[in-house]
Amino acid sequence: MRLSTPEHSKRLGTPVNNLPTLTIRGYRSDDWDNLFALLTHPDIVRDSTRLPYAHDETLRDLFSSLPANLHCLVAETSLPSGRTRIIGLAELKALPRRRRHAGTLQQIMHPDYHTGEAPAALLGAVLDLADNWLGLRRIEATLYVDQTDLIAFYEQHGFQAEATLRRYALRAGAYCDAVLLARLLSGERT
Amino acid sequence: MTETLSITIRGQNTDDWENIVEILAGENVVANTLQLPYQSRDTIQDRVENPPANARMLVAEVDGTVIGLLGLHLHQGRQAHATELGMMVHPDFQGQGVGSALLEAAIDLAENWLNISRIELTVFTDNADGVALYHKFGFEIEGTLHDYAFRAGEYVDAYLMARLREESRT
Numbered sequence: 001m002r003l004s005t006p007e008h009s010k011r012l013g014t015p016v017n018n019l020p021t022l023t024i025r026g027y028r029s030d031d032w033d034n035l036f037a038l039l040t041h042p043d044i045v046r047d048s049t050r051l052p053y054a055h056d057e058t059l060r061d062l063f064s065s066l067p068a069n070l071h072c073l074v075a076e077t078s079l080p081s082g083r084t085r086i087i088g089l090a091e092l093k094a095l096p097r098r099r100r101h102a103g104t105l106q107q108i109m110h111p112d113y114h115t116g117e118a119p120a121a122l123l124g125a126v127l128d129l130a131d132n133w134l135g136l137r138r139i140e141a142t143l144y145v146d147q148t149d150l151i152a153f154y155e156q157h158g159f160q161a162e163a164t165l166r167r168y169a170l171r172a173g174a175y176c177d178a179v180l181l182a183r184l185l186s187g188e189r190t
Numbered sequence: 191m192t193e194t195l196s197i198t199i200r201g202q203n204t205d206d207w208e209n210i211v212e213i214l215a216g217e218n219v220v221a222n223t224l225q226l227p228y229q230s231r232d233t234i235q236d237r238v239e240n241p242p243a244n245a246r247m248l249v250a251e252v253d254g255t256v257i258g259l260l261g262l263h264l265h266q267g268r269q270a271h272a273t274e275l276g277m278m279v280h281p282d283f284q285g286q287g288v289g290s291a292l293l294e295a296a297i298d299l300a301e302n303w304l305n306i307s308r309i310e311l312t313v314f315t316d317n318a319d320g321v322a323l324y325h326k327f328g329f330e331i332e333g334t335l336h337d338y339a340f341r342a343g344e345y346v347d348a349y350l351m352a353r354l355r356e357e358s359r360t
Contacts, residue, residue, distance in 0.1 A: 051267050098224050098339045137345070138337050163333020163350045167308045167358060169268040175307075175358075180350065184336055 020077050022118055024125040027072035027089070032060060034086040035074070043111050047144060049169045069094040071129060075109070075122040087113045090126040094134060102138040103130055114149070123157055127183075137185050142168070145177045159183040195252050195286050199295040202247035202259070207238035209249075209256035216281040222317050223278055224339055246304070248295055250279070250288045257283045260292040262300060262309075272308040273300055285319070293327045297353070307355040312338065312348040321349065329353040 027035070036056055038044065045052050066072060075088035088109040095102045105126065109119050130136040141159060143151055151161070159181040168178035211234050213219055220227050241247055244266065250258030260277040264270070275296060279288045300306040313320045315334060329351040338348035 049268050097226055098341065101337070101340060101345070140335075161333075162335055165310070165332055165350070166352060166354055167271065170271065171268065175271070180333060180335070182336060 020079060022121060023076045023078075024073060024121055025076065027063065027066070027074050029064060031074060031076075031086055032063065034084075035063065035089065036060070038086055038089060038108065038110055041110065044108050046171060047147060048106075048108065069096070071126070071134075073122060073126050073129070075113075075118050077113075077118070088118055088122045090122050092126050092130060092134075092139075094136065101136060102140065103134070103136045105130075105139050105141045107141075119153065120157075123153075127157065131185065139183045141181045141183075142178050143181065144168070144171065145179050151179060151181065154181050154183075157183070195283070195288065197258075197288055197291045198251045199248055199291055200251065202238065202241070202249045202256075204239045206249055206256045207235040210234060210238055210259060213257065213259060213278055213280045216278075218281055218284075219278045221341055222314060222320060223276065225278075246299060248292060248299070250292050252283065252288075258288040258292050260296050262296060262304075264304065264306075271306055272310065273304070273306050275309050275311045289323050290326070293323070297327060301355045307358045308352055310350065310352040312350055314339075314341070315347045315349055321351075324351050324353075327353065 036059065039050070039059060040052075040054055042052070045054075063072070071092040071094070073090045073092075074086050075090075076084050077087050078084050088107065090105065090107040093104045094100065095104065107119070107123060107126070109122070113119065127139070130139055139159075141154055142165070143154070145151075145164065155161075160183070161179050162182050163180040165178045165180060167175040169176060211231050214225055214229060214234060219225065241261075242263070244264045246262040246264065248260045248262075249256045250260075257280040258278065260275065263274045263276070265272045265274070277289065277292055277296075279292075297309065300309055309329070310332075311324065311329065312335065313324060315321075321331075330353070332350045332352050335348045335350055337345035339346055
């Protein structure tokens, strides 16, 4: 797979005919149909705090006018057929007032793309936005305690577990604990 | 102070806003919460008159004056069993049982009437009185959040604390 991020020209190599290309870019309203399929994937719903049986218009309203403090990046892959598919979404929300140095991050990936370069490319882009363009100092992510692969993935990218939240949310009939991870700008953790 | 205050806990009313302006003028109230200094009276009035639909607001009254405030912010959907708590007491009335009276009422409201099994809050790690009060009411530290907020020119850490309803504890 080839990586291309046209907005920051971080293209790895040159796209070759028939090879799938990975692009990280901002969310566009014409991504909606693609994104709705991702957001309502049963595995993704399960590991989020969203409810199943979502109403499409309600979700769409949320994405059709993003608040100024919410930044949405998508990972898109081109298929051999020439069509494209949204395989990941990173949502970074900058917090207000006395927490304006901080943000909360949620990243979802289609289950077929949990491994490979796509998750790291998407996370790398959203952290670049946070560090170098928004100047955020603290990024938080909350995961269920049994998402151990994903927790390890975040730890590889500088996040550290700070708290275990008991009975964080209901998931398929059971209350689950969650881990709050945070990444402080390197060298700034004391 | 040895005299025991006669404290009444009740729901917040719109005409409490002027008393709440006075509470928010307290230097250590601003420092120990996420409130900003220099807030406009109009902003505070508007917030008291139009509380968010998912908030339950309690006040503590002494001699007809509101001197303490507690808010429960109810979560939704898969977190409808959980709520976030925030509170503040007028500096002249701290250390006299106002916080305990507010917390006792809030826990009763949350656990026995709203069927909430997780109450969470954040408290700055150097707020020893606050941490001790929450401990007394069954809140446990779940972790330390580094550089959680900005206060008087520097980043400060906070504890995430939560109280689980008795049958939910393991």
